[in-house]
Amino acid sequence: DAGVTQSPTHLIKTRGQHVTLRCSPISGHKSVSWYQQVLGQGPQFIFQYYEKEERGRGNFPDRFSARQFPNYSSELNVNALLLGDSALYLCASSLTWTESSYEQYFGPGTRLTVT
């Protein structure tokens, strides 16, 4: 079975631009979470979606937004890019969002560089 897929793999953008990152979860998984990882740190939670509804939000500015589609795939959008947005953006899928089945499986990530 295919794992979590993300596109694009790498992206270079200029300050002030907008970016859209895409994620498809593991077949059968209905929850998608987004994380930002900068070098030397652990992933930092941005959003979680389940059944197209936002179930969790991290401490990120409103420039960050996301949505989930009926097929459970998801998009992360970042507006007005800043140099500090340069990072590895990770998508993770899980069966549900309940306590007992919270194992999250990560995709390969999208490396975003803002110049």
Add this chain to the structure above:
Amino acid sequence: QKEVEQNSGPLSVPEGAIASLNCTYSDRGSQSFFWYRQYSGKSPELIMSIYSNGDKEDGRFTAQLNKASQYVSLLIRDSQPSDSATYLCAVKAGGYNKLIFGAGTRLAVHP
């Protein structure tokens, strides 16, 4: 105080030895705990999940949880050079739908 703390390492162990990785967390409401392995330039890979106090074994890996002490550990038996990676401890925030990660411990297994 950081929410999830790990020693950054590097932790250097000889091949065949037991590697012991530790993690402490601050949220007493947390009930779900995870260990991920991340190779340089790659994404995190789930190794173990643990929900109850005590030990959980899977192959060469053993996760240990002590909620009273707010402490989670990962033991890797018969360490191999291929185990050399950064190990991330993750805790599900109590009452919130998010994982909180530590900064990770770098493990180096030398032949």
